Amino acid sequence: MFSRYRLNSTVFFARKANKGKCFVKAAKECGFGVDTASLNEMKECIELGLSPEKITVTAAVKNRELLGYAITNRIPVIVDNWDECDLLHQLLVDMNRTLQVGFRVSGFEYGGEKLYSRFGFDSEEICETITSTMGDSGKYHKFRYHGLHFHLNGYSIPQRAGALSQTLDVADALANNGFRTRYIDIGGGIVMNYLASSEEWENFHKVLRDSLLTEVDEITFQKDPLGMVKVDNKLLGEPKVYPYYNEVFQDRFVEAILTTAKEGAPLYRHLIDRDIELRIEPGRSLLDQSGITIARVAFRKKDAEGRTLVGLEMNRTQMFSSSADYLLDPLFIPQHPKPGSPTEVYFVGAYCLEQELILKRKISLPQYPEIGDLICFVNTAGYMMHFYESEAHRFDLARNLVVEKTSGWQAFPDEEII
Numbered sequence: 153m154f155s156r157y158r159l160n161s162t163v164f165f166a167r168k169a170n171k172g173k174c175f176v177k178a179a180k181e182c183g184f185g186v187d188t189a190s191l192n193e194m195k196e197c198i199e200l201g202l203s204p205e206k207i208t209v210t211a212a213v214k215n216r217e218l219l220g221y222a223i224t225n226r227i228p229v230i231v232d233n234w235d236e237c238d239l240l241h242q243l244l245v246d247m248n249r250t251l252q253v254g255f256r257v258s259g260f261e262y263g264g265e266k267l268y269s270r271f272g273f274d275s276e277e278i279c280e281t282i283t284s285t286m287g288d289s290g291k292y293h294k295f296r297y298h299g300l301h302f303h304l305n306g307y308s309i310p311q312r313a314g315a316l317s318q319t320l321d322v323a324d325a326l327a328n329n330g331f332r333t334r335y336i337d338i339g340g341g342i343v344m345n346y347l348a349s350s351e352e353w354e355n356f357h358k359v360l361r362d363s364l365l366t367e368v369d370e371i372t373f374q375k376d377p378l379g380m381v382k383v384d385n386k387l388l389g390e391p392k393v394y395p396y397y398n399e400v401f402q403d404r405f406v407e408a409i410l411t412t413a414k415e416g417a418p419l420y421r422h423l424i425d426r427d428i429e430l431r432i433e434p435g436r437s438l439l440d441q442s443g444i445t446i447a448r449v450a451f452r453k454k455d456a457e458g459r460t461l462v463g464l465e466m467n468r469t470q471m472f473s474s475s476a477d478y479l480l481d482p483l484f485i486p487q488h489p490k491p492g493s494p495t496e497v498y499f500v501g502a503y504c505l506e507q508e509l510i511l512k513r514k515i516s517l518p519q520y521p522e523i524g525d526l527i528c529f530v531n532t533a534g535y536m537m538h539f540y541e542s543e544a545h546r547f548d549l550a551r552n553l554v555v556e557k558t559s560g561w562q563a564f565p566d567e568e569i570i
């Protein structure tokens with residue numbers, strides 16, 4: 153898509169979406185960069201042979217050790233606040249080095265209001281921030297200004313187009329003050345699509361609402377409203393779940409941003425005219441169709457209200473993101489297939505909490521599961537495996553296997569990747 157628009161661009165895989173080293177290796181093979189959120193993520197990228205200019209650091213907290221490592225390895229950093237700038241600059245002076253930096257920008261105007269973000273420098277002040285502190289005699293004379301960065305919460309195309317447009321204005325203002333912007337990084341949040349049809353998605357919402365407002369059977373555990381609030385038998389808000397169905401997603405999502413008009417020309421044209429590279433940092437959407445999570449059935453039982461609970465050898469943090477539930481049905485892999493006796497179950501996990509449900513939704517299986525049967529959650533590489541994974545109760549973390557087809561199929565532990 154970028155080449156169709158003749159746009160100079162780089163994709164940085166947002167590593168936080170999955171800790172597997174295999175994805176860093178794959179990013180490298182594709183010529184992508186990697187967006188890192190911690191010292192360990194950076195270190196692994198260097199160890200796996202990524203060149204420093206293919207790494208960007210957007211870590212929310214950058215301490216002395218992390219910044220020192222970036223300086224030693226000449227890894228460009230995106231700065232977020234004054235304290236970070238002070239620390240980075242002090243280290244650069246101490247180490248007698250310079251470093252490429254980008255500035256995170258926020259506070260974009262949208263629909264007559266400022267978009268809130270806890271991150272970044274305000275878009276109305278960033279030009280003054282850079283011009284007054286950088287350059288040969290500036291407070292941050294060791295910084296080498298290279299570009300601007302933003303990452304917006306949510307999945308709005310118009311908000312991203314507005315932010316890009318306003319960032320281009322900042323780049324123009326900086327150019328008038330002698331600072332060349334080499335890249336604009338529009339972050340991640342590039343939406344992906346999990347479902348085959350809009351009907352499934354709409355039907356789910358309808359059946360969920362019906363189950364919450366009427367006497368019909370629950371479809372979520374104890375009629376969990378998935379983040380909606382029930383007041384006077386009315387449901388307020390929407391389920392707090394990822395938008396699992398989207399018509400415009402991945403490359404077409406980015407295309408819709410870039411083709412939005414600014415002053416009579418599409419945004420991509422403004423980037424080309426100013427010789428500014430476009431950078432994106434997709435996490436989830438880059439991992440589409442690239443991971444599954446498998447757990448063994450440990451037990452079956454009835455709860456006090458008659459539901460069938462199926463205990464899995466896993467815990468909730470291994471299938472958990474900011475979405476109130478994962479809305480894809482898992483695959484059932486029985487040891488002894490006996491079709492014809494469907495059964496409705498809830499999956500529960502190993503943590504000692506009443507609310508330790510792997511999925512809040514009731515799942516229909518083609519038969520009553522046996523101990524040792526496998527449940528396979530699909531398309532989980534993006535945030536569903538590791539983002540919140542914890543070792544509470546001293547459980548071992550799950551094993552991460554890489555499955556590769558070379559001459560035949562082979563599986564090996566991710567940590568063996570070098």
Ligand SMILES: Cc1ncc(COP(=O)(O)O)c(C=O)c1O
Nearest residue numbers: 166303340341342433434435436
């Ligand atoms: C700075 C930054 N870049 C990229 C991403 C990746 O976002 P996504 O996985 O939604 O594409 C995130 C996610 O939080 C982020 O904070």
